[in-house]
Amino acid sequence: MTDHRKTAGRTQLPLLAVTLGDPVGIGPEITAxxxxxxxxxxxxxxxxxxxxAVLRRAVEVCGxxxxxxxxxxxxxxxxxxxxxxxxxxxxAPADLPWGRVDAVAGRSAVAAxxxxxxxxxxxxxxxxxxxxxxxxAIWAAGSQHLGHTEMLGExxxxxxxxxxxxxxxxxxxxxTRHLALRKALDHITEERVAGSIRHAVTxxxxxxxxxxxxxxxxxxxxxxxxxxxxxxxxxxxxxxxxKAAAEGLGVVGPVPADSVFHQGLEGRFDGVLSHFHDQGHIxxxxxxxxxxxxxxxxxxxxxxSVDHGTAFDIAGSGRASHGTxxxxxxxxAGFSRCADRIRAAYGTAxxx
Amino acid sequence: MTDHRKTAGRTQLPLLAVTLGDPVGIGPEITAxxxxxxxxxxxxxxxxxxxxAVLRRAVEVCGxxxxxxxxxxxxxxxxxxxxxxxxxxxxAPADLPWGRVDAVAGRSAVAAxxxxxxxxxxxxxxxxxxxxxxxxAIWAAGSQHLGHTEMLGExxxxxxxxxxxxxxxxxxxxxTRHLALRKALDHITEERVAGSIRHAVTxxxxxxxxxxxxxxxxxxxxxxxxxxxxxxxxxxxxxxxxKAAAEGLGVVGPVPADSVFHQGLEGRFDGVLSHFHDQGHIxxxxxxxxxxxxxxxxxxxxxxSVDHGTAFDIAGSGRASHGTxxxxxxxxAGFSRCADRIRAAYGTAxxx
Numbered sequence: 001m002t003d004h005r006k007t008a009g010r011t012q013l014p015l016l017a018v019t020l021g022d023p024v025g026i027g028p029e030i031t032a033x034x035x036x037x038x039x040x041x042x043x044x045x046x047x048x049x050x051x052x053a054v055l056r057r058a059v060e061v062c063g064x065x066x067x068x069x070x071x072x073x074x075x076x077x078x079x080x081x082x083x084x085x086x087x088x089x090x091x092a093p094a095d096l097p098w099g100r101v102d103a104v105a106g107r108s109a110v111a112a113x114x115x116x117x118x119x120x121x122x123x124x125x126x127x128x129x130x131x132x133x134x135x136x137a138i139w140a141a142g143s144q145h146l147g148h149t150e151m152l153g154e155x156x157x158x159x160x161x162x163x164x165x166x167x168x169x170x171x172x173x174x175x176t177r178h179l180a181l182r183k184a185l186d187h188i189t190e191e192r193v194a195g196s197i198r199h200a201v202t203x204x205x206x207x208x209x210x211x212x213x214x215x216x217x218x219x220x221x222x223x224x225x226x227x228x229x230x231x232x233x234x235x236x237x238x239x240x241x242x243k244a245a246a247e248g249l250g251v252v253g254p255v256p257a258d259s260v261f262h263q264g265l266e267g268r269f270d271g272v273l274s275h276f277h278d279q280g281h282i283x284x285x286x287x288x289x290x291x292x293x294x295x296x297x298x299x300x301x302x303x304x305s306v307d308h309g310t311a312f313d314i315a316g317s318g319r320a321s322h323g324t325x326x327x328x329x330x331x332x333a334g335f336s337r338c339a340d341r342i343r344a345a346y347g348t349a350x351x352x
Numbered sequence: 353m354t355d356h357r358k359t360a361g362r363t364q365l366p367l368l369a370v371t372l373g374d375p376v377g378i379g380p381e382i383t384a385x386x387x388x389x390x391x392x393x394x395x396x397x398x399x400x401x402x403x404x405a406v407l408r409r410a411v412e413v414c415g416x417x418x419x420x421x422x423x424x425x426x427x428x429x430x431x432x433x434x435x436x437x438x439x440x441x442x443x444a445p446a447d448l449p450w451g452r453v454d455a456v457a458g459r460s461a462v463a464a465x466x467x468x469x470x471x472x473x474x475x476x477x478x479x480x481x482x483x484x485x486x487x488x489a490i491w492a493a494g495s496q497h498l499g500h501t502e503m504l505g506e507x508x509x510x511x512x513x514x515x516x517x518x519x520x521x522x523x524x525x526x527x528t529r530h531l532a533l534r535k536a537l538d539h540i541t542e543e544r545v546a547g548s549i550r551h552a553v554t555x556x557x558x559x560x561x562x563x564x565x566x567x568x569x570x571x572x573x574x575x576x577x578x579x580x581x582x583x584x585x586x587x588x589x590x591x592x593x594x595k596a597a598a599e600g601l602g603v604v605g606p607v608p609a610d611s612v613f614h615q616g617l618e619g620r621f622d623g624v625l626s627h628f629h630d631q632g633h634i635x636x637x638x639x640x641x642x643x644x645x646x647x648x649x650x651x652x653x654x655x656x657s658v659d660h661g662t663a664f665d666i667a668g669s670g671r672a673s674h675g676t677x678x679x680x681x682x683x684x685a686g687f688s689r690c691a692d693r694i695r696a697a698y699g700t701a702x703x704x
Contacts, residue, residue: 027355033419042531177573179581180572181584182537221532221533222629230531258629261637262638262641277573278573278609279630279634280609281609282613282635282638284635285613286613286614286635286638289611332353
């Protein structure tokens with residue numbers, strides 16, 4: 001139970017901090033559209049986090065009929081109809097050029113993540129939803145981080161952070177992600193896969209599956225067909241699955257990768273462990289491009305995000321689709337019921 | 353225009369030869385269900401090819417209320433309501449044990465493919481649809497082939513044969529298929545990709561796209577992100593695409609593989625060239641498992657098939673789903689309008 005709920009004294013819709021991301025990317029626009037969309041208001045209450053001036057400009061370029069109301073603390077938000085409350089940082093002005101790397105924009109993006117994370121750690125919001133940032137901009141602003149995940153890990157003192165995709169209820173995990181495919185194959189060892197299985201099963205439990213059923217994807221065609229088409233299944237995956245199953249974890253596999261996602265979407269599994277970026281990305285984004293949500297697992301706070309970038313090429317045009325952002329917002333609202341489990345599983349002294 | 357149509361003297365539904373596959377696998381059952389399904393009869397007329405005794409047993413285990421009528425030649429088929437016509441080979445009896453490798457079953461499976469192919473080459477049918485066969489059974493029967501594709505290639509004298517997947521209108525091609533993933537990566541050269549692009553663009557034209565738009569999938573995450581995550585895009589794919597584009601072919605890429613299938617299904621491309629088995633299989637089968645049809649490209653005849661196996665474990669139980677077989681039947685019916693183009697593009701002296 002978070003503080004604002006205690007204060008309210010009755011069950012309310014979850015409260016989510018939504019960062020604007022890079023002020024000159026599409027983040028402010030998709031945040032404005034998401035928080036102005038009445039269909040999303042049925043799922044949760046959103047508090048924008050960033051610069052009020054930047055959000056006002058986004059509302060304007062999107063042609064939205066909503067008012068932006070700056071607040072100094074989450075507790076001041078009122079969620080009045082036709083209004084978007086924004087925790088105002090007062091860093092970036094409204095006249096930064098769209099779609100250009102900018103140190104002030106980077107500073108604003110970093111500050112929004114920090115403010116949203118603080119609010120979540122303090123229990124002032126039930127979770128955070130993040131808009132895309134630009135690496136070069138945050139570096140220009142003095143940040144050393146590679147992106148959101150590293151930053152959030154440090155801010156919360158998390159020991160180990162993973163990405164989990166959620167698409168149509170199926171949860172997809174990754175043994176490796178941002179590696180060249182050849183390097184990924186070298187990286188996939190029995191020990192790493194066994195570790196990924198443990199992390200995935202824990203995540204499934206934390207995110208609502210009391211008796212998790214995880215399937216491990218194969219790597220080679222037809223699951224290697226008994227070693228005819230590669231031996232990773234025999235040498236790496238089967239021993240890792242056997243080890244995890246012997247520990248009592250609900251895991252099966254390797255299952256041929258061209259069937260396992262179909263079976264998962266049919267409800268046969270709660271989660272699928274894929275082994276490289278596109279192996280998990282392809283099924284999710286092909287089945288539901290806009291509905292694929294990224295959840296950061298391992299933080300003591302709930303965080304969802306879009307998986308796309310700042311789209312500098314169309315920023316400021318009002319053309320950016322807020323489909324994925326809406327999905328990320330709704331997913332966070334749904335997972336807010338897991339907030340206590342998330343804190344219990346991933347909370348650390350260092351992070352609080 | 354094929355012979356039987358000339359004889360009929362009016363436009364009729366396409367006529368498709370449907371092989372029973374291995375008599376002790378699920379082939380006879382899915383063929384019986386497909387040809388007994390009134391919803392399929394609106395698309396084409398099916399002539400089963402195999403043993404009448406085997407088909408009768410399948411009708412029985414499936415509990416279908418249809419009669420099996422043995423014919424000696426395609427021209428004798430009558431397509432009477434409640435009847436399945438079968439070009440009877442008289443090889444396998446009705447009492448072979450289900451789900452066991454059997455030389456007689458293998459001989460029947462091979463003979464059905466030969467008979468269907470002969471009928472298609474002679475213009476007696478508009479195309480063939482094949483049920484799964486068992487490799488060991490055809491080897492036990494003396495065949496040296498690895499499977500359908502090799503056999504059909506030899507029977508028709510085809511110079512080069514590819515597999516094309518069709519799912520929801522999108523056509524998916526493969527640079528490599530039945531290779532371990534590591535070997536596939538070694539196999540993907542600029543020359544091979546350029547060749548695959550040419551074959552794919554030709555196939556798109558033959559199968560109804562007058563101005564084909566092909567996208568080439570990337571191999572690494574984010575398409576390699578400028579070489580940060582692997583160099584296959586820079587060293588192999590881009591030059592191959594550039595070469596093909598310079599030849600006037602409608603090809604773009606490499607496009608990140610987690611977006612390209614989504615974009616293709618949205619209609620931005622007619623076809624996608626994937627580079628290894630699961631890269632193309634995963635999106636197709638995850639989006640529409642039953643609706644993914646395999647088309648053999650490069651033969652002078654039209655051939656579609658299911659992509660699954662004989663399922664010996666459930667053969668004879670009447671439980672096999674005919675979803676994919678129905679999709680293969682309907683796809684063949686649809687592509688029968690391309691029969692002339694197929695013959696013109698892939699017909700060779702050796703094959704006729």
